[in-house]
Amino acid sequence: MSDLRDMFFEECDDLLEVLSTGLEDLQNETSDAETINAMFRSVHSIKGGAGAFGLDRLIKFAHAFENVLDDLRSDKIGVDATITALMFSGFDHLSDLVDAARDDNDLPDTDGAAVLAELKQTTQNANGGVGGDDDDDANEVSSDDFEVQAMDFSLDLGGDDDGGIGDLPGLPSLGGGDDATDGATHFVVKFKADPVLYTRGHDPALLFRALGEMGELSIEADRSEVAPLESLKDAPAAISWTLTLRPDDGIDESTIREIFEFVEGQCTLHISETVVEAAAEEDTAPVADAPAAPVAEAAPAAAAAAPVAKAEAKPAPAKAPKAEKQEAKGGDGGKKSSEPRNSTIRVDxxxxxxxxxxxxxxxxxxxxxxxxxxxxxxxxxxxxxxxxxxxxxxxxxxxxxxxxxxxxPVRGLFQRMSRIVRESSRQAGKTSRLVMVGEATEVDKTVTERLVEPLTHMIRNSVDHGLEKAEDRVAAGKPEMGTIKLEAAHRSGRVVISLSDDGAGVNRAKVRQKAEEKGLIRPEDDLTDSDIDNLLFRPGFSTADEISQLSGRGVGMDVVRSEIQALGGRINLQSEPGKGTTITISLPLTLAVMEGMLIEVAGESLVVPTVALRETLQPGQANIHDFCDGDRGLSVNDSMLPIVDLGEALGFRAPLPDFSNQSLLLIEGESGRRSALAVDGIVEQREVVIKGLEQNYQSIPGIAAATILGNGKIALIVDTDQMIPSPGNGNPGLRKGSELAEVNL
Amino acid sequence: MSEQATQEQTDNRIEIVSFTIGEQAFCLDIGHVLEIRGWTNTTTLPHAPDYVVGMMNLRGAVLPVIDLSMRLGLGKTIPESRHVIIIAHIDEKSVGFLVDAVSNIITVNTDEIKATPEVSSSKTAAFIRGVYTLEETIVRAIDVHQIMPQEALSAA
The missing domain is CATH 1.10.287 (Helix Hairpins)
Structure with missing residues (x-):
């Protein structure tokens, strides 16, 4: 049971994603009829599943939500900003309910009550007070829904009692027959189920009912292969059927095939098209060994059907995985048969x-x-x-x-963020929207999971501190609604995720003042604009004068930065006064492998990540300048870089008297600061498999992880960011931290 | 009655791996021991406590090797090929203990454990849960949770 439950919640995640995509489309006015249908199906499937697990609150809410969607799709109400906003609130609450149900928590009763009431009100208004909320109805439908079958039953609240299957989105004009088709094309469908069809829980009767919705249908069963009762024991499925359909307008072979799509590979199916005179349509051929008379009667039809049937024979096996995929997804209706579908499996x-x-x-x-x-x-x-x-x-x-x-794909992550934007905007009393770019960018699952927290925090910050209040925005000539843009892209072997707002940008004077107050920098420090911007990542830094509900909870951007660093990523902030702020996160594609330069220091092999490496050089002594306390600097291209003796920094040996025999690696940290690492020798560049140190030991200052070399020896991977001293960045990796930072000459 | 007594006795019986460091005998509950290996070279760790010899590669897993002698205050071990590393799994972490030699696997009754003599130094007392007396030899039972690198525990 718990497996089923888990599967249900996994499905819910997928369904919520569909719903969320639909909402985005609605908001951006790129929606079409299918958008609302897809949303309706999602909510409906959630309701159905919830019914099976007795999650009453979820059922009730999904039911109300679904009603509104139903009214939308039947054009009883139109899409406008109010409805979209209501939908978003509804979506948020639905996600909450799903989460709560997953964790066996109970949300406070008041949660979502307003949304629920509003949803109900909307339905009532749309239906003139009829067909409002009806819990029995909801339960009844949900039990229907859990028969494993291909079709989504529609819930028709208008009291239209046509058995439910009528609602195949994409199929025009269902229901009433049209006599004008007499003498026109008929379809003869021969269907014989393989035993596996039954073991998978399909029911031919339901398929036939669906077919019946498409026109006038006559069904004939052939029981000739059924064994006599006394010998009937574990007998394979033996009944076959011949169905003759006089189709309604707009029904063609492919729509018929759709009905059987979900049992492909589990049955023998022949569909043939034939033109039958009105007189001849009375009966159809049962299969071969049935009594003679009907066969003769239906002969023209059978003959006409023959060539077609041959061509159509057994299309199923090759497509079997597709059918199974649908099954794994439960009854979630798959009407998008025209779209190419990816086969997926769920794996632990x-x-x-x-x-x-x-x-x-x-x-x-x-x-x-x-x-x-x-x-x-x-x-x-x-x-x-x-x-x-x-x-x-x-x-x-x-x-x-x-x-x-x-x-x-980062889509799921981004969609969660769109909710954060809505919620934090509401709390901050601002209006803003989230624009997402590159949601299809693929990232390691662990990375996306671990990005949730930092991104949430960044977005709250953007809304709270980044965007100005509405009146200030108008005064500055900007649209009242703020825009937050979340963008993902692959760039040279890394994933770059950037979050930008069109707010006021970083108030550098204030940041500087705050940093001085807190003793993070000295008043005489000469800092570039970007240095000041990156002060925001220092621990204990918060510019908000008063602690607002949103940010300023004591978790600062420093936590965001350390989370990103823990993922092997870099974070950087760029800001333009009056135009906005962009925070860029650059992450490795995978957490397991990276490019590194193998070096030697004090007899130990170490690896420096190639991403941080800019240049390697053999310095002439002339370029190295001594400073007090044994600090040394290297002049490169008009700037002075601090030299960090790696052997000394890691405590492997005493400081070297001079670096003339050393190779220098120019490294650049995420803040754009650089330093030169002095090492004994450079061996080669290679791809290394990252092995964490925390699993069996603990984190080590100055060391990011370990790897295993070809000879089985372990080499430590240097944490380059900790090897770059700077006023805006402590240097915990350095036993005796160099006081020197990069200076522009 | 006698049956019950036997039952109780077997319940309290555990197997221990005994090993030596210098002249002294120590032991670990066999439940913690994954395997015993000869000495292999380790990679030195920067800023590590003096009793952490370095990291070793155990079939692709990276784990720290602890010089038990140093950890117990018995002096630094200069590792040679005759030394042995006991791979143990403690508190969800795998760790190697560098010892002089593994002597035996013995079944003992946990009731037989005696308190550490009070003459012990504070360091010994902190890492030893008690002692077993086996054929006139004192075997010191290591407190595995205390013996792990302490920062590692607080970080976990």
Whole structure:
């Protein structure tokens, strides 16, 4: 049962996503009839599932929500700003209810009561007071919904009692027959279910009912293959049917096929089209060995049907996975058969992670094998080395493919954020909208999950501090409604997510003043604009004069930054006074592999992430300048960079007297600050598999993670950001922190 | 009655892995021990406590090696190939203990544990839960939770 429950909630997430997409379309006026249908189906499916689990509040609310959607789609009410706003509130509350049900929490009764009332009111107004709320109705429909079947039953609150299946969105003019079709095309559908159809819980009767909605239908069952009762034991499904449909306008073969789409591969299906004289349509052919007379009667039809039927024979097997996918999704109606559909399966994340770990170890073993091969005498068999070369390629591809499994579009994450924008705007008394760009960008699932908190905080900040009050905006000649833009893109092997607002920008004078008050900087410090902007990421920094409900809860941007750093990401803030602020987060595509430069320091092998690396150089002594306390600086292109002796910073050895035999790595941190790392030697650039240190040990200052080299030895990965001293950035990685920061000469 | 007594006795019986550091014998509950390996080279960790030898690679997993001798205040071990690393799983973390040699696996009755003699130094007392007397030898039972690197525990 709990499995089913879990599956239901997973489905709810998908359905809420559909709903949310629909809402965005409504808001942006890019919606069409199918948008509302899709939204309706989502809410309806949630209600259906909730019914199966007895989640009464969810049922009740979904029911009211669904009614409004139903009125929308039948054009009883039109889409306007009020309705859209109501829908958004409804969506938020629906998500809350789903979350609460998932965690077995009870929301306070008052939550959502207003929305519920408003939804009900809307329905009532639209229907002239008739067909309002009716809980029995809701329950009845939800039980219907849990028969596993292909079609979504529509809930027709107008009291229209036509059995429910009528509502196939996309199908025009259902219901009443049209006599004008006499003598026109008829469809003869021969259907025989495979046993698997029944074991999967389908019911042919429901399919036939759906077919019946499309026109005048006559059904004939052929029981000739059914074994006599006494020998009827575990017998395979033996009944076959012949259905003759006199279709309504607009019904063609493909619409008929849609009905059977969900049982494809589980039945034998022939659909043939035939023109039948009005007189001949009385009866249709049962299958071959039925009594002779009807066969003769229906002969023309059968003959006409034959060639078509042949061509149509058994289209199913190849498409079987598609059908199964639909099943896995439960009864969620799939009327979008015209759109290409991706086959998906749900897999426990632990299994994927296990696979990823195993592949990671495979890659390491492969590297170890290759290394030992290289140490063999040259006479070693070339066939072996060739095979090893192939193994290397294959394991590389394998690793990439496995990583791709975890990749997910950021859409879900962004949609959660759109709610944060709505809520925080409401609380701050501002109006704002969220524009999303590049939602299809795929990121590792762990990354998206761990981005929720920091992004939420950033958005609250943007709404609270970034956007001006409405009157100020108007005064500044901006539209009253603020715009927050969330954008995702892949850029040179990383994912870049940026959040921008069109607010007032960072008030640098105020930031500077605050930072001085708090002793974060000295009044005489010469800071660039970007330095000041990035002061916002310092711990304990908050410019809001009074603590508002939204931000200023003691969690600052520093927490955001450390969360991003924990993901191997960088965060940067750019601001233009009067125009707005953009915060850019750059993240690795995956948390498991990265490019690094293998270096040696004091006999230890270390890895410097390539993303931070700008340049490597062998300095002439002339470019190195001594400062007091043994600090040294390197002059490069008109600027003076602090030199950090990596061996000393990590406590591996005493400070070196001079750096003449050292190689210098120019690294750049997320804030754009640079420093030069002095190392003993540079070995090579390579891809390394990241192994966390926290799992079995603890985090180490100056070290981001570890990796395993080809010879099985462990190399530590340097946390470059901690190796860059600056006034705006503490240097916890440095035992004896260099006081020197980059200066422009 | 006698049956019940036997039952109780078996309930309290545990297996311990005994090992030596210098002249002294110590032991761990076998439930914590994953495997025992010969010494392999480790990677030095910056800013690590003196009893953390470094990180070792156990079939792709990265775990710290603790010099038990140093941790117990018995002096630093200069690791050689004759030394042994006991891989243990404690508090959801895997860790290697560097010891001189593993001697035996013994079944003991937990009732037989005696309090650590009061003459022990405070360091010993903190890391030893008690002692078993086995054939005139004193085997010191390590308190596994205390012996882990402390920052690691607070960070967890």
């Amino acid at each position: 994340l632990n299994r994927v992670d296990r696979l990823i770990n195993l592949v990671g170890e495979l890659v390491i073993s492969e590297a170890m094998l290759r290394q030992s091969m290289n140490e063999l005498p040259v006479s070693a068999n070339s066939a072996v080395s060739e095979a090893i070369g192939q193994l290397k390629t294959l394991s590389g591809v394998l690793q990439e493919s496995v990583m791709a499994i975890r990749a997910q």
